Amino acid sequence: MRSLLLFCRVICRKSSFRYLSKAAGGKPPRQVPREKPAVRKRSPGGGGYPLLIIPLTTFALGTWQIQRRTWKLNLIQELEEKMRAEPIPLPSNLEDLKNMEYRRVKVTGTFDHSKELFIGPRSNTNEPETMGSARATTVGVHVVTPFKLSDRDETILVNRGHVPFTARPPQLRKEGQVDGEVELIGIVRLSDKGNMFGNDPLKDGYWLTRNVDEMADIAETAPVFIDADLQSTVKGGPQGGQTRVQLRNEHMTYIITWYALTVLTLWIWVRNYYSVRPHSSVIDFIKREHRKL
Numbered sequence: 001m002r003s004l005l006l007f008c009r010v011i012c013r014k015s016s017f018r019y020l021s022k023a024a025g026g027k028p029p030r031q032v033p034r035e036k037p038a039v040r041k042r043s044p045g046g047g048g049y050p051l052l053i054i055p056l057t058t059f060a061l062g063t064w065q066i067q068r069r070t071w072k073l074n075l076i077q078e079l080e081e082k083m084r085a086e087p088i089p090l091p092s093n094l095e096d097l098k099n100m101e102y103r104r105v106k107v108t109g110t111f112d113h114s115k116e117l118f119i120g121p122r123s124n125t126n127e128p129e130t131m132g133s134a135r136a137t138t139v140g141v142h143v144v145t146p147f148k149l150s151d152r153d154e155t156i157l158v159n160r161g162h163v164p165f166t167a168r169p170p171q172l173r174k175e176g177q178v179d180g181e182v183e184l185i186g187i188v189r190l191s192d193k194g195n196m197f198g199n200d201p202l203k204d205g206y207w208l209t210r211n212v213d214e215m216a217d218i219a220e221t222a223p224v225f226i227d228a229d230l231q232s233t234v235k236g237g238p239q240g241g242q243t244r245v246q247l248r249n250e251h252m253t254y255i256i257t258w259y260a261l262t263v264l265t266l267w268i269w270v271r272n273y274y275s276v277r278p279h280s281s282v283i284d285f286i287k288r289e290h291r292k293l
Helices: 002-023 049-084 094-099 170-176 212-219 251-273 280-291
Strands: 104-111 117-122 140-149 155-164 182-189 225-228
Touching: 049 251, 104 155, 117 155, 117 212, 140 212, 155 182, 155 212, 212 225
Parallel strands: 155 225
Antiparallel strands: 104 140, 104 182, 117 140, 140 155, 182 225
């Protein structure tokens, strides 16, 4: 029985082969190789080439951000060098201070603690950092006090430093309310950019950002503001040295973004408009080998 089944299977295979051979004129069908790719690409002419302006533009923006980052890093280094330079006397013309931000100056005078102002909430920049660069600090305020200069009939604003919110009332830090003439070194500061949220300092009790003109108007001083350095700190008083160079520097993120868009848009353009065709010698070789079959 098994032998009979094998015989029938062989007969069926031979019959099928003969039928296919007759249908093809006695010869197996021949396949002609295509000289063009199976999937035709659109020609980049007309509407294709103008689209290259997208990757070219993103590449130019990425290169521009590299230049901007270099400029920003040099500016930050320049400001930090100003903060480390030897202090100079406060200029006689206070208007000159508008071009001297982050410059160290030396002043002598007396504090008027009855007109203290506050900027907050602020962290203490002198406290150690924890994981993620977050400072393990008690949130507080910067104490800004009018300072009557000894060598002239003018009063300026001095940021004495940081105190916790719990120590904001002056009566809780009487020990740190310095009386008499003092000499200190401070860093010239200008007004911050406007705060998008805004606040009413007379109602809230503190400014969210440093507004020199507004604070000077309320305290009846000249519109001059300096941050006292760390050496000005006295026992029981605000901790000085709260100046930080704060310049927005996100150019590396922009560089990565623009160059990534350049690669992506160029890859999309090539995929849609550029077709790599086989070399003519390859096609001739395939034809010759096919004729030998």
